[in-house]
Amino acid sequence: GGRLGCTSAGWLPAGSLLPSTGSYRVIHPLSPIPSSWPSRSGGVPPTLSLAPGAHLAHGRHGATLSLQAQFGTLSDYFDALSKRTGIVPGMKPPGFPVLSGDFFSYADREDHYWTGYYTSRPFYKSLDRVLEAHLRGAEILYSLALSHARHAGMDSRYPLSDYALLTEARRALGLFQHHDAITGTAKEAVVVDYGVRLLHSLVNLKRVISNAAHYLVLGDKEAYRYDPAGPFLGTDDMRLNQDSLPEKTVIKLDTSPRFVVLFNPLEQERLSVVSLLVSSPRVRVLSEEGQPLAVQLSAQWSSATDMVPNVYQVSIMTRLPALGLSVLQLYKSFDSHTTLMSSVRLHLHGRELPVRPHEVFPVRVVPATSDDFCLDNQHMQACFSGLTGLLQSVRRAGEEHRLSTEFLIYGTRSAKDKSGAYLFLPDGDAKPYAPKEPPVVRVTEGPFFSEVASYYQHVQQVVRLYNVPGVEGLSLDVSCLVDIRDHVNKEMALRLSTSIASEDTFFTDLNGFQIQPRRFLKKLPLQANFYPMPAMAYIQDKESRLTLHTAQALGVASLHSGQLEVILDRRLMQDDNRGLGQGLKDNKRTCNRFRLLLERRTTANKVRGALFPSLLSHMTSMHLNAEVLAMPVAQEKPAPPALRSFRPLSATVPCDFHILNLRTLQAEDDSLPSAEMALILHRKGFDCGLEAKHLGFNCTTSQGKFSLGSLFYGLELGSLQPTSLTLMYPLGAASPNSTVIHMDPMEIATFRIHFG
Incomplete structure (x- = not known):
């Protein structure tokens, strides 16, 4: 609270950096300022005169205090503590309290809890995570490709300049994870600059990955030629602008094969369903060895009831090597015995919407009914409301668990301070989301995956169940495409309600590294009970655990036993007086992606193990955050040189x-x-x-x-x-x-x- 007087530079505010030369006077904050100095008060204070590197001296009596000021480290602190207590360094002093955990959630005054920024601008929180996954994949694949090129004496042909792109992407990611970017608390023009940097780096990383994959999949490395003007491999998707959602690449089929290279960024072998967009329903897919593969053919939708013309989704179940590359062949064929068609039915619930007939995918319109319907695979059965299309229950191992979802809306206070980019100041409990019209529910069923898409006015939810052995088939894939650009001071949330007796305790992760227990405290205001969720949150009792895995950082709470509640997006029209100077009015169409994993707890390790995810949970999170990348060979004719899969690891990495x-x-x-x-x-x-x-x-x-x-x-x-x-x-x-x-x-x- 005091001011520092500097005779050569005038007044400097407290906390300013001082020049390295010169002498200074330190004024005690409770003392009057000398009348000879520019000030609103007079008097002669007791002063401390400080020259850089010198000892402090008391100015009133001229007595030296023999006090030296210097920067200290943690080691200095603990050394002094050990000397004072007589405890051997490294040993815990007896009777000293230990603080563990973090400082979430916190308020700077009154009930102004800084829990809104956990969710602010979720579009860019998602883009940050996508860039992070691409950077890791590009770093690893570049290192492997360069090492193999050096081993073969071909590093002079390899594009070493890609290293500069990696460095630039590293810096862009580091810049974005500065506190005003990842938090969504920057001004709109600055947000655009961040987004442009992220997109530029993402495009460059896709180029690094495709260049490395090009070299590694060539059967004859002598045929390798790097052409910056005409890359050998295309990209899996494109973003038109820094605030656009990705659009997947459409592969144009012909009677001659089109080759696609798949990259698995995980260090574990992976059995996954890979979906590609193709230009014809007459598609045949072969493995690298030329064996025909069964595929699921589905429609690509532009709205709840309209299919994209001449674009089809082909899904292949394939086993991918750890950190490796696989090759597929696709071509146009009228031999369709390996093509398995999806079935589609629509629940319109009295809405008179035009449903155009389609020659490939016959659509069945279901009469209005509130009866539940179910999807199942070999591991679980998920049941949905026929009226809302939202999840109602899950059955696993013969046991049925209530697991329902609903959308909610939070408002903000009508008087005094309101919610903003930093603060969450709701006007009370959340209210059910009530759209003007009932949703259109579209159900797609197929051999490799089935899904339920619920189209509401402001949110489209898709819940997908994979019919795949292993990790993919043991959880529900959930995505919510949110668009609240016509809202005023509203926040949309997704609530999960279960039969799990979690009481007042739930768990969230810290930076994807460790798990922290949280408690709902009724004595605190509602906004104080929200916590950041970078990677996952879960609730549990003695029998079960439900984990919500997320592909983007958001705010989460458990306000009642058996519930988890995550904020999806927030649109706020005013500043909250924490330095931003504006509201949150630049919302984008945002796709939030999750995985829902229900696990049964056994009797072993229930106490200590509560603070760790299971191995299956770790793997589920990695599958969600490191998707398979599909890169079509750019050239169509003439046929490309021989391609073969790349398996970089000769041993299995332990899965922990x-x-x-x-x-x-x-x-x-x-x-x-x-x-x-x-x-x-x-x-x-x-x-x-x-x-x-x-x-x-x-x-x-x-x-x-x-x-x-x-x-x-x-x-x-x-x-x-x-x-x-x-x-x-x-x-x-x-x-x-x-x-x-x-x-x-x-x-x-x-x-x-x-x-x-």
């Missing part, structure tokens, strides 16, 4: 290990790559007390041991050196022999590696 990154380090010229790489590993903590012995979910662990020596197929590990996380400090000698490492759960370790 996650390769955070395999990043090529920069050379002395920071725009070029060096021969060294940083391998960053994370061993996850997981709950053993959840049933994970599911069909197709084959997961093995190794008690923290991991052999890196022969991990990468075709590449010999020349040296391995453990370092600090930032690679600044070596933690051991570089050795080609010590390639078996051990990590404890929740540890992250960085290694500097060099391939021979």
Whole structure:
């Protein structure tokens, strides 16, 4: 609260940086300012005169206090604490309290809790996560491609300039994760600048991935030619502008094969349904070896009842290698014995909408009824309301669980301070979302997936159930396309209501790394009970756990036992007086994506394990946040050279290990790559007390041991050196022999590696 007087530079406010030379006077904040100095008050205060690097001296009596001011570190603090208490350094002093957890949620005054920014501008929170996944995939694939090119003596042909694109994308992501961007609390013009940077980097990363994939899938590496003007592989999707949703690439079919390269960014083998858009319903898909594959053919919809003409969705169930590339062939064929058609039925509920007949997909209009209907696969059955199209219950292992969804609307206060980019100040409990017209419910059923699409005025929800063994088929895929641009001071939420007796406790993650228990506190206002959800939130009782996995950071709460509630988007017309100077009026059409995972808890490890996801839950989150990328070969004629799949790993990675990154380090010229790489590993903590012995979910662990020596197929590990996380400090000698490492759960370790 005081002011600092500087005779050479005039008055400086408290907290200013001082010049490195000169002498200064420090004025006590409760003392009057000298009359000889520019001030509104007079008098001579006791002063402290401070010259840089000198000791502080008391000005009234001229006595030296022998006090030295310097910056301190945590080590200084704990060393002083150990000296004061007589405790051996590193040992916990007895009787000292321990604080764990975080500071969420917090208010700066009254009941002004900063819980709104958890959700503000969700479009860009989603784009940030997409860029993050692409950056990791591009870093790993670039490192592998460059290493194999060097091993073959072809690095001179490889586009080393792609390294500068990786650096630029890293910086764009780091800039966006500055507090005013990822929080959605920047001015509109600044948001556009952030979005342009993110989109530019995303386009560049797709180029890096396609260039690396081009080299790695060529059967004859001597045929490799990099042409920046005509890339060999196209992209999986396109965004017209920085605030546009992605549009998937349509593959034009012909009687000659079109090749598609699939990239799996996960370090685990993956059985997934991959959906592509093609120009003809007469499609045949072959594997790399030429074997015909069964496919599901579905319509591509432009609205609730209108199909996109001449565009069809073909879905293939395929097993993809870990961190690898697979090749598919598609061509136009009138031999359709491998094509399995989807069936479509519409619940119009009295609405007279035109439903055009379609020669490929006959549409059946169902009379208005409130009867529930169900979709099922080999693991579960999900039942929906025929009236609303929203989820009602889930049956697993012969047990039925209530699991219903509904949309809600929060308003803001009518007097004094109102909700803004930072603050969530609701006008009371949420009210049910009441659109002007009942929804159109469209049900699609097929052999590989079935889905229910509910079209409301401001939100379109699609719940998809995959009929796939393993991870994909054990959870429900949920997406909500939200558009509230005609709302005024409203926030839309999705509430899950279950029969789980969770009482007042629920769990959210911290930065996707650890789980933090939360409690609903009735004594606090409603807005104080919301918490950030970067990756997941769950509720549980002794029998069951329901996890909501998210592909974008949002705000979440559990306001009643058995409930989870997530804010989808917020449109607020005024500033909340926290420095932004404007409201949130630049809403976009935003697609929020989730996975709903219901697990049965066993008797083992129920107490300690509550703070960890299960291995299945970890894998579900990774499947959601690291989607398969499909890149069609750009050239149609003549036929491309022989392509073959790429399997970079010669051993299976234990499924509690996650390769955070395999990043090529920069050379002395920071725009070029060096021969060294940083391998960053994370061993996850997981709950053993959840049933994970599911069909197709084959997961093995190794008690923290991991052999890196022969991990990468075709590449010999020349040296391995453990370092600090930032690679600044070596933690051991570089050795080609010590390639078996051990990590404890929740540890992250960085290694500097060099391939021979």
